[in-house]
Amino acid sequence: MAETSLEQIRSRVDADWNRIVELLKSKIALRSVSAEGITGDHMKRSAQFVADELRKVGVDAKVVQSANPDGTPGAWEVIGSRIVAPGAPTVLLYAHHDVQPVPDPTAWNTDPFVGTEIDGRLYGRGSADDGGGIAIHSGALAALGDELNVNVKVFIEGEEEMGSPSFIPFIEAHRDEFKSDVIIVADSGNWSADIPSLTTSLRGNTCVDVHVKVLDHPVHSGQYGGPILDANTIAAMLISSLYDANGDLAVPGIESQEPVGGLQRDLDESTVRADAGVIDSYTLAGTGSLAARMWTKPSLTVIGFDAHPVEGSFNVISPETTFRLSLRTAPGQRPEQAQEALAGFLESHAPFGAQVRVDRLENGMGWAMDPNAVATKDALEAMREAFGIEPINKGEGGSIPFIPELQRLFPDAQVLVTGPEDPKANAHSPNESISLSGLRHNVETEALLLAKLGR
Structure with missing residues (x-):
């Protein structure tokens, strides 16, 4: 099977664009705040919505409730797969469907739970973190359609913003459903809306x-x-x-x-300084x-x-x-x-x-990327093609502790950290938003990457 070209992918993403944006707007409206109770009905509805959307792009998805280490009920998780051939490479796609709270809606310029388009960005809680990751996975799978040449497994978590207490027990209980050759974690971001990045490292905490x-x-x-x-x-x-x-x-x-x-x-x-709102008189601390x-x-x-x-x-x-x-x-x-x-x-x-x-x-624990992995090189090539510019790799000062845990559980898997955010995304803060042009390129990138991984 010939590798799907950028032109084909771009055309399909264009045709599918309204659905991708509406998916994200619907996700924002669900108010999937895990801090209000990871076992709540609102989180179950959110998981069900994501599972339904994944089924539309060929994933056999279902909602499963995890269990905490002490045996109490945990988060509502979405897992699923799309198997194209027994011997094909297997890729695990990760994102999370829970979002941060909105302590003060008056600090927002728009309703935080109504997706609002302004100057090429879509505003709303969870638009970037991590509704954007879900939209990327959905859009990429739709763009490849029947030309998908890798087996895909999907895990959309329901408690990432709460520290993922049931993550490891859940993964260990579903090892076969997560075992893969490449893991794509779409919960980070790019250098800017126009310049793509692989995340090279995450600090521990x-x-x-x-x-x-x-x-x-x-x-x-x-x-x-x-x-x-x-x-x-x-x-x-x-x-x-x-x-x-x-x-x-x-x-x-x-x-x-x-x-x-x-x-x-x-x-x-x-x-x-501008993005963080640093006052003019303050000198940035530290050296190097x-x-x-x-x-x-x-x-x-x-x-x-x-x-x-x-x-x-x-x-x-x-x-x-x-x-x-x-x-x-x-x-x-x-x-x-x-x-x-x-x-x-x-x-x-x-x-x-x-x-x-x-x-x-x-x-x-923190995490560092393997710069020599085949998947790393494929991802950089896909970014270069989709964005039309050389990627600039970057680290993240934040922590995603489950990534090193994934690496520990699946030591042979190549882990890639991508994502929908950019410096203006304001994840966890008022006026969270996602660049729509950046989202489009991210969808194209992931579709290209999946096509390359299946070579």
């Missing part, structure tokens, strides 16, 4: 809760203030001791790493390439802090406090190792002998 205590009970700040520092100040001093004067994390045992596969192009500082600082070097964030609010505050010295640290680790470092290094440093560097206790929380 680990969290700790830090308890700081200086007093057995509150005391008056006028009477005792001076020799006794409040717990919040001690906590601030402890946090600042984790960094050097340049703003680099300086904790012995926490590793740093350069971009995987080499740095093809550094990130543009003005673009990063901006790409390394955002992709492969470790980063630490205070994501929670127990302190009395300004409203209703009064003159007492706070006796104790707790804060939570989220550490993004270099792709190659075991998160447990980094967590222990962080916890050990905190416990041994308590300012003025304050009592510091650290609770070790969850860990997720």
Whole structure:
């Protein structure tokens, strides 16, 4: 069978375009917020919708409820397959159908659960993360139709935004349904809407809760203030001791790493500042390439802090406090190792002998792409053809812990991380959107890639 050409694929995607966009708009309207209950009816409806859409493009799809490690009911998952020949290569297509919450709809310029087209972008919660991934898979399979020459397995997860607690038990219970030669994870993004990328690496992650205590009970700040520092100040001093004067994390045992596969192009500082809304007076912290600082070097964030609010505050010295640290680790470092290094440093560097206790929380391993895999080279070639421009590989500062778990469970599989996002997507934030021209090229890319993998 001759390999399907770009011209054929492009023509079919054009003819199918309205369906692809309407699929995405319908998905946005389902309000598939897993934080509101992964076992809820709204999540089951979302899974059923995805299964129905996959059946339209030839996948024998079904909805299955997973089980958590403790045996309680888990997420509603979509699994399916389309087998073209017993000896053909097998490709697993991954995306997730759950979306992030919308805490404040007034922060949006449009209704977050109504897909709205503005200036070539489709706005709505889940438009990019990861309704776009579902749309890419659907569009690519439709474009190939009966010319599909690889066996396809599909897994559309229902709890990715909740940390995937039942992911591994589910995969282990369905090994035969997921065993594949190539795994395409469509949950990342491109350099820009017009420049394609393979994701070369993902940082790992680990969290700790830090308890700081200086007093057995509150005391008056006028009477005792001076020799006794409040717990919040001690906590601030402890946090600042984790960094050097340049703003680099300086904790012995926490590793740093350069971009995987080499740095093809550094990130543009003005673009990063504009996309993140950085105030003009702020100088970006750290040293080295901006790409390394955002992709492969470790980063630490205070994501929670127990302190009395300004409203209703009064003159007492706070006796104790707790804060939570989220550490993004270099792709190659075991998160447990980094967590222990962080916890050990905190416990041994308590300012003025304050009592510091650290609770070790969850860990997720990072991941790095194999640049020499055949699937990697096919993917780059498909991107080059579909977008008409040379790809720029990039890392991601975020974490997708199930990817290294997939690699562990299926060590012979070649893993590719692609996706529908771009720097303007605002995934997890107000005004999330997807570039429609980028989506079109992503659909063409995946269709070309599947055709190449079947050679």
